[in-house]
Amino acid sequence: MSLLPVEPELAQRVPDKPVLRDDPKLASEKIAFFQYAIVGVFLFLISGFWQLQVRNPDIYSERAESNRIKSVPIGAPRGKILDRDGRVIVDSHSSYSVLLSRETLKMEHLRPIADGLHLDYNELAAKVHRYRTRPKYEPIVIKQELSPDELAFVEAHRDPEFFPEMEVFHSQKRLYPQNQVAAHAVGYTGEVSEKELDSPEFAKYEQGDIVGKAGIEKQYNDILQGVDGQRRVVVDNLGRVRESATADIKEAKPGKNLQTTLDLDLQVVAELAMENKMGAVVALDPRNGEILAMVSRPAYDPNKFAVRILSADWKSLTSNPDNPLLNRAIQAQLAPGSTFKPIMALAGLETGEIDDSFGVRCGGGASFYGHFHRCHATHGGVTLHRGIAQSCDVYFYNVGNRLGIDAIASYAHQAGFGQRTGVDLPNEAEGIVPSTQWKIRNYREKWYAGETISVSIGQGALTVTPLQLAHAIGGLAMGGAWYKPHFVKGQGSKPRTAKLDPVNVQKVVEGMYAVVNEGGTGVRARLPGLEVCGKTGSAQVVSNEFVKARGKTKSQLDNSWFVGFSQRNNPEIVVAALFQGGEHGNLAAPIVRDVIKAYYDKKARLGIPNTAGVPRTARPQAASEASN
Amino acid sequence: MRYSSLRDLDWVMVIIAIMISGVGVLQIYSATHGTIWQNSWWKQIVFVGVGVLIMWVMAAIDYHSLMGKAPVMYVVAVALLVAVLIIGATIFGSRRWIPVFGFTFQVSEFMKVVLVIVMARLLTELRTDILDGWELTKLGAVVGIPMLLVRAQPDLGTALTYLPILGIGIYLAGLRKEYLIVIVVLVGLAPVVGWHFMRDYQKARLVSFLNPEQDPRGAGYQQIQSIIAVGAGGMWGQGVAKGSQTQLRFLPVAQTDFIFSAFAEEHGFVGVIGVLALYFVLLMQIVQNAQTAPDRAGMYICMGVVALFVFHLFVNVGMVIGRMPVVGIPLPLMSAGGSNTLSTFLMLGLVNNVRLRRFVN
Numbered sequence: 001m002s003l004l005p006v007e008p009e010l011a012q013r014v015p016d017k018p019v020l021r022d023d024p025k026l027a028s029e030k031i032a033f034f035q036y037a038i039v040g041v042f043l044f045l046i047s048g049f050w051q052l053q054v055r056n057p058d059i060y061s062e063r064a065e066s067n068r069i070k071s072v073p074i075g076a077p078r079g080k081i082l083d084r085d086g087r088v089i090v091d092s093h094s095s096y097s098v099l100l101s102r103e104t105l106k107m108e109h110l111r112p113i114a115d116g117l118h119l120d121y122n123e124l125a126a127k128v129h130r131y132r133t134r135p136k137y138e139p140i141v142i143k144q145e146l147s148p149d150e151l152a153f154v155e156a157h158r159d160p161e162f163f164p165e166m167e168v169f170h171s172q173k174r175l176y177p178q179n180q181v182a183a184h185a186v187g188y189t190g191e192v193s194e195k196e197l198d199s200p201e202f203a204k205y206e207q208g209d210i211v212g213k214a215g216i217e218k219q220y221n222d223i224l225q226g227v228d229g230q231r232r233v234v235v236d237n238l239g240r241v242r243e244s245a246t247a248d249i250k251e252a253k254p255g256k257n258l259q260t261t262l263d264l265d266l267q268v269v270a271e272l273a274m275e276n277k278m279g280a281v282v283a284l285d286p287r288n289g290e291i292l293a294m295v296s297r298p299a300y301d302p303n304k305f306a307v308r309i310l311s312a313d314w315k316s317l318t319s320n321p322d323n324p325l326l327n328r329a330i331q332a333q334l335a336p337g338s339t340f341k342p343i344m345a346l347a348g349l350e351t352g353e354i355d356d357s358f359g360v361r362c363g364g365g366a367s368f369y370g371h372f373h374r375c376h377a378t379h380g381g382v383t384l385h386r387g388i389a390q391s392c393d394v395y396f397y398n399v400g401n402r403l404g405i406d407a408i409a410s411y412a413h414q415a416g417f418g419q420r421t422g423v424d425l426p427n428e429a430e431g432i433v434p435s436t437q438w439k440i441r442n443y444r445e446k447w448y449a450g451e452t453i454s455v456s457i458g459q460g461a462l463t464v465t466p467l468q469l470a471h472a473i474g475g476l477a478m479g480g481a482w483y484k485p486h487f488v489k490g491q492g493s494k495p496r497t498a499k500l501d502p503v504n505v506q507k508v509v510e511g512m513y514a515v516v517n518e519g520g521t522g523v524r525a526r527l528p529g530l531e532v533c534g535k536t537g538s539a540q541v542v543s544n545e546f547v548k549a550r551g552k553t554k555s556q557l558d559n560s561w562f563v564g565f566s567q568r569n570n571p572e573i574v575v576a577a578l579f580q581g582g583e584h585g586n587l588a589a590p591i592v593r594d595v596i597k598a599y600y601d602k603k604a605r606l607g608i609p610n611t612a613g614v615p616r617t618a619r620p621q622a623a624s625e626a627s628n
Numbered sequence: 629m630r631y632s633s634l635r636d637l638d639w640v641m642v643i644i645a646i647m648i649s650g651v652g653v654l655q656i657y658s659a660t661h662g663t664i665w666q667n668s669w670w671k672q673i674v675f676v677g678v679g680v681l682i683m684w685v686m687a688a689i690d691y692h693s694l695m696g697k698a699p700v701m702y703v704v705a706v707a708l709l710v711a712v713l714i715i716g717a718t719i720f721g722s723r724r725w726i727p728v729f730g731f732t733f734q735v736s737e738f739m740k741v742v743l744v745i746v747m748a749r750l751l752t753e754l755r756t757d758i759l760d761g762w763e764l765t766k767l768g769a770v771v772g773i774p775m776l777l778v779r780a781q782p783d784l785g786t787a788l789t790y791l792p793i794l795g796i797g798i799y800l801a802g803l804r805k806e807y808l809i810v811i812v813v814l815v816g817l818a819p820v821v822g823w824h825f826m827r828d829y830q831k832a833r834l835v836s837f838l839n840p841e842q843d844p845r846g847a848g849y850q851q852i853q854s855i856i857a858v859g860a861g862g863m864w865g866q867g868v869a870k871g872s873q874t875q876l877r878f879l880p881v882a883q884t885d886f887i888f889s890a891f892a893e894e895h896g897f898v899g900v901i902g903v904l905a906l907y908f909v910l911l912m913q914i915v916q917n918a919q920t921a922p923d924r925a926g927m928y929i930c931m932g933v934v935a936l937f938v939f940h941l942f943v944n945v946g947m948v949i950g951r952m953p954v955v956g957i958p959l960p961l962m963s964a965g966g967s968n969t970l971s972t973f974l975m976l977g978l979v980n981n982v983r984l985r986r987f988v989n
Contacts, residue, residue, distance in 0.1 A: 045949065053862055053897040
């Protein structure tokens with residue numbers, strides 16, 4: 001074998017200039033030294049590899065793992081909210097959201113992403129800016145509840161050449177009933193706020209979690225909310241999922257369904273009855289405190305809250321003077337007006353200040369402590385039965401005057417006024433039961449006897465919520481057993497009881513029966529075949545002096561109340577209705593009637609026999625007098 | 629002796645070079661399969677094949693003849709560098725390549741070969757036992773001009789690779805103590821002065837080399853990912869095509885500048901020692917050729933090649949393990965890339981050329 005031929009003369013011809021220093025061995029020492037330098041370089045490099053690969057490989061294996069393994073949450077479906085018959089009130093459905101990975105985010109991509117997802121660019125940019133202090137690996141949820149075309153946009157643009165920072169997240173979304181049915185009772189869900197995250201009760205939640213924000217959703221969030229699972233996936237440097245690690249899946253634990261005591265049949269009737277009205281309706285089973293229906297109007301559409309409410313929607317809700325977010329059933333604190341009279345009557349009888357024979361003459365008003373108090377009519381001679389049936393103010397002025405404010409307050413407290421009923425909803429209001437103590441505590445003033453006269457007819461400082469009213473009258477109808485109102489079975493406990501004389505209770509109940517059935521103020525609540533008892537009320541929003549001076553506007557119209565139960569001697573349902581601006585109690589009466597009718601219609605439909613019950617009788621030794 | 633025998637080639641050196649190239653091709657395949665660079669591995673095989681061929685051609689042309697053409701080669705190469713600056717195809721934002729027959733050639737890579745020959749000639753022509761000031765200036769200018777041109781492309785990494793050729797020449801030719809002191813002072817001042825001439829990305833690289841965790845997503849990213857990849861390799865490696873840093877592309881340019889990082893991840897410390905041992909034997913083989921060279925010119929050529937390779941190895945592998953800043957220079961014989969592969973085999977051809985003529989005298 002030979003290589004290319006070499007010209008023989010070549011060695012002689014080159015180099016052009018003579019080579020002077022031609023001893024190749026001259027530099028041999030330097031070459032030898034350079035070899036040591038090479039050895040040094042290799043030792044330097046090998047020591048580096050030794051350090052990384054042999055001494056501490058675990059540190060780097062872990063970092064390589066955290067590079068490639070990413071946890072993807074698996075959303076746990078939220079439990080359904082059911083009515084007492086197991087019918088679905090609130091459901092969940094599949095929903096897709098887009099997350100923005102901030103590790104790979106390019107700000108110039110924000111605008112096309114905002115356009116593709118129909119988002120406001122400025123809001124999106126502001127949101128990204130808000131997250132700047134949080135760790136980079138935390139993605140941002142930028143849009144939930146994707147429409148099919150938005151989902152297609154995301155799927156088509158997740159490639160590295162477009163917007164790899166987008167990720168799709170599948171989750172369950174809340175589906176609330178249409179037409180605002182039971183909106184206030186069930187409440188709504190929403191993304192946990194940063195303020196909430198700072199408070200201890202939300203410590204277990206993370207940014208972006210959907211939690212109950214109001215109503216049953218909030219109260220029973222722990223039951224309804226499941227535990228999100230986790231899936232670990234292998235991703236590449238652009239965050240694209242390369243493979244799913246099947247071994248390491250933490251399954252999502254779905255939330256539990258919550259069966260409530262609500263009865264959709266009654267709820268819907270109550271909703272219809274309140275249509276275009278402002279106010280509230282509460283229906284309770286006085287035998288155990290179960291809430292059968294709860295309506296507050298005006299209402300809102302909880303579906304708008306289901307994920308994140310649009311700021312425009314939120315603004316219109318919060319700036320609405322009628323405050324649709326207020327659950328009037330538990331949060332409206334208003335003077336009960338004449339619906340307070342049964343409590344007054346009971347207090348008078350129980351204290352012995354009045355009896356059947358106690359009577360007054362109503363001449364359309366009466367003077368107390370130098371002040372004339374009007375009655376809405378001229379009733380002539382009035383005793384207890386007519387006093388309740390015709391709602392004679394003069395009669396109850398006298399009862400109140402005899403009792404004094406502290407006795408009134410004591411019986412009002414007994415009936416559950418002036419304190420939270422303990423219903424299983426957040427933010428229940430207390431109402432006010434005035435007393436000498438109360439006045440000193442709040443105004444540093446003594447109580448004037450003249451003020452008692454107004455309280456006697458449910459005016460003055462006295463305020464109650466519709467739920468308190470239903471609760472109070474229900475407990476009275478039960479002969480002195482007040483069960484805590486509740487939405488979820490098992491929440492009811494032993495009732496708060498009072499030793500009332502059944503004969504006295506029966507006398508008050510008979511008066512309430514007369515209101516509806518004997519030509520009283522609430523005849524519009526009458527239902528054939530049923531012994532509905534009730535009491536109307538119309539409560540002033542502003543004082544008479546104010547009205548005289550300025551005249552009445554719509555928002556100052558009297559609130560109309562009605563509270564009723566059925567049946568007279570076997571109470572199974574008590575309903576309180578507040579019709580704000582309804583002027584007179586007999587306008588609220590049909591609302592209560594409709595709900596009670598729905599209750600008995602349903603019983604009839606199910607073939608459950610109805611019993612009228614027997615009148616409350618005195619304890620054995622007094623049995624003979626009690627038949628009336 | 630009219631014909632140089634094929635068996636007189638340095639077969640140990642040639643076989644080791646081909647073995648390292650083989651490892652490189654496998655690693656290029658592993659690092660690029662399933663990506664847009666997935667053709668790199670067979671392209672590299674072609675480059676290596678062509679490289680071996682031109683190594684053989686290079687070995688055949690007597691290096692004395694090549695040294696005779698040294699001034700011409702130098703002028704042509706410098707002219708090409710100027711041309712590249714003016715008309716060179718703009719790729720990756722720098723002007724490094726010129727198109728030849730449909731390929732793109734990186735002139736600065738071939739400048740290395742020219743410089744090795746030019747240096748050997750200049751040093752051979754010296755009439756003194758020790759370099760004087762004029763000669764030192766001349767050598768510095770000969771290397772400095774192409775350095776500035778390449779630096780202007782801008783390609784600091786390749787420009788720096790010319791320095792070891794100058795350095796080894798001065799070292800072997802001998803230097804007066806005064807000059808040595810001046811050079812040491814100048815080298816010491818270089819970073820201070822050089823800072824003002826560096827581009828922002830180069831400053832960022834230098835800062836991030838000193839403290840890579842300061843900006844793990846920015847300039848320090850490559851170095852951190854490389855260190856993680858090397859460390860994750862452990863003693864035995866993750867296995868061929870199983871290194872997550874490489875396969876999931878957390879490791880940047882895993883088939884070129886960071887190929888040794890990818891190799892270290894998949895083959896571990898044991899693999900690293902194996903390949904480094906091959907490189908060591910290769911270098912020692914070239915040094916031995918320098919020692920047995922028939923004349924000073926041959927010795928200078930071999931030592932120039934050795935110095936260049938050691939520098940590449942030191943900077944590239946040092947960068948991979950986080951002990952040198954990120955300077956974009958390839959690892960000879962392993963990194964994917966035509967120009968570097970060809971220039972490497974050209975230089976191995978020069979070494980063989982010297983070896984073939986060791987008995988000429």
